[in-house]
Amino acid sequence: MAGRLRVGLIGAGRIGKGHARTLAAMPEVALAAVADVNADAARALAAEAGAGRWTTEPGEVIADPAVDAVVIASSTDTHAALIVAAAEAGTHVFCEKPVALDLATTDAALAAVATAGIGFQIGFQRRFDPAYAKAKALIASGALGTVETIRDAMRDPAPPPRSYVETSGGLYRDMTIHNFDCVRWLIGAEPELLFAVGSALVDPSLAELGDIDTSVVTMRFPGGALAVIDNSRRSGFGYDVRTEVFGSAGALLIGYREATPLLRLSADGVRTDHVHFFLERFASAYAEELRAFVAAVREGRPPDPGAEAARAALALAYAAEASHAEGRPVDPGRWLEGARV
Ligand SMILES: NC(=O)c1ccc[n+]([C@@H]2O[C@H](COP(=O)([O-])OP(=O)(O)OC[C@H]3O[C@@H](n4cnc5c(N)ncnc54)[C@H](O)[C@@H]3O)[C@@H](O)[C@H]2O)c1
Numbered sequence: 320m321a322g323r324l325r326v327g328l329i330g331a332g333r334i335g336k337g338h339a340r341t342l343a344a345m346p347e348v349a350l351a352a353v354a355d356v357n358a359d360a361a362r363a364l365a366a367e368a369g370a371g372r373w374t375t376e377p378g379e380v381i382a383d384p385a386v387d388a389v390v391i392a393s394s395t396d397t398h399a400a401l402i403v404a405a406a407e408a409g410t411h412v413f414c415e416k417p418v419a420l421d422l423a424t425t426d427a428a429l430a431a432v433a434t435a436g437i438g439f440q441i442g443f444q445r446r447f448d449p450a451y452a453k454a455k456a457l458i459a460s461g462a463l464g465t466v467e468t469i470r471d472a473m474r475d476p477a478p479p480p481r482s483y484v485e486t487s488g489g490l491y492r493d494m495t496i497h498n499f500d501c502v503r504w505l506i507g508a509e510p511e512l513l514f515a516v517g518s519a520l521v522d523p524s525l526a527e528l529g530d531i532d533t534s535v536v537t538m539r540f541p542g543g544a545l546a547v548i549d550n551s552r553r554s555g556f557g558y559d560v561r562t563e564v565f566g567s568a569g570a571l572l573i574g575y576r577e578a579t580p581l582l583r584l585s586a587d588g589v590r591t592d593h594v595h596f597f598l599e600r601f602a603s604a605y606a607e608e609l610r611a612f613v614a615a616v617r618e619g620r621p622p623d624p625g626a627e628a629a630r631a632a633l634a635l636a637y638a639a640e641a642s643h644a645e646g647r648p649v650d651p652g653r654w655l656e657g658a659r660v
Pocket of ligand 1: 329330331332333334335354355356357360377392393394395397415416417442443444597
């Protein structure tokens, strides 16, 4: 493609605002429109990012022949229908995770993508974080030898409001989905055994919703590599994302604590600040994933991570739910079916 990619942004909330700023700063992109059912949010973000126009009708943006691609950053329950509409219009899609909260709706939306042959990328931004990307490259180069274990922790600073939890799809589909993608991507395979145990330790009343806020998932991969994912909805001190990759020829520790690279040392002790949450920790990754999407679409390549990754991480969430409910290890193959890394 010679000219600028004309992109419509759908959803002007927390993550949509960041995406608008990234798109607006890209010389190879024309931010054609911002759509949000909340008119004030759409108007304000369009003005701030210098978008061509704003609307409360995302369908208008998708069907606009002057829009080549859409970035879907609206609430999760809107994603699948917007993807299907974009596929029917031949408009390329970048979509925030997840495609949908259930596999049947996900499969229907991804089938529409495949039939239309549009470019599709899912927002697993960790893959674009400099540390995770470097780790993946080192593993692929053989520098770590054979990967034997991965420990992947993710803990939010504080639990979300109950209203969010009620529509989130539960811990595994909402939160652990990032870890499932990360681990299967780093190892480069699908797990053959998965055992999930969870508790409602932060808010015991979550049990009424059938949800949990603390979990450990253990997985075994073909060849014997093992992985452990642990999640909590509450750290109390900030966003805690750390991954350890242990191989036969060395190890990698991914992650950091400080928001500012400053240690204060005094007679009272040693202090540092702490990265608050995902928007700060993954700021560069959110920008890089959109740059990669735009480059792939402009060059006519399939964007990555695409449909298979979007489906597989959700399938592993299903496996975790079944394992947790049944109190025993499960073979995730039943849910993964045709997904590949
Ligand atoms: N990749 C990540 O790390 C990450 C982090 C946070 C959120 N997300 C995902 O991003 C999406 C948005 O999350 P958020 O935290 O920005 O939520 P948010 O509630 O801050 O923003 C959602 C926006 O979507 C708008 N909206 C709702 N229905 C709409 C529709 N039909 N058409 C257009 N706009 C509509 C809302 O008015 C709101 O402005 C969710 O799917 C979430 O899972 C991903």
